[in-house]
Amino acid sequence: MTMARRILFRASAVVLGIVVGVGSALLMIRNGAMIGRVDNGQWFGSSAVGSTEADPYTRALVARIGLLGLNRNETIYFTTMKDSAGRPYDGRCTYRISGGALPARWWAVTLYAPDNFLAQNGDNHPSIDATSIQTAPDGSWSARIAPTQDGAEDWISSRNADAFSLSVRLYNPSEKAASDMRNVRLPVIERVSCEGEKA
Secondary structure, X not given: XXXXXXXXXXXXXXXXXXXXXXXXXXXXXHOOOOOOEEEXXXXXXXXXXXXXXXXXXHHHHHHHHOOOOOOOOOEEEEEEOEOOOOOEOOOOXXXXXXXOOOOEEEEEEEEEOOOOOOOOOOOOOOEEEOOOOOOOOOOOEEXXXXXXXXXXXXXXXXXXXXXXXXXXXXXXXXXXXXXXXXXXXXXXXXXXXXXXOOO
């Protein structure tokens, strides 16, 4: 093999490596793939987010969606994009989210618009949390997710949210929750009604 062919071969290998590397990274990030994904009912999380073992793809995904991944001892994260019937969330619909005590010092459930930021609606009701939710004597609670409050005591506004997602953060989670994300008892979200839907 001549010197020119060797140089061309090596240059081609370098270019191919760059194309495959960048292409695979973009594919993983755009599709929201996370190494270490953990499914838990309607919710999913990643055992890698906030971990020193997080792979480069997960770190890039976290950076792209704007999530500040705290250390796993401080916070674990779950996200849901579909209701209990498997339908994508719709900002025009009304949902009921219900749950009980969560295994953490403090927790919050927050609604995000498709751009991964809070919905721009001026309602000042993007979330519920452990200190604001009204609980029953047994520790259970429920809240309304809808474009309007309609007298609900606990409410997350979905006005202008379109195809939204919900994230739950468990701050200072119990050791068991951090080590066994698959079996944490998370809230359930059910669709109650939807604008234009026949009764």
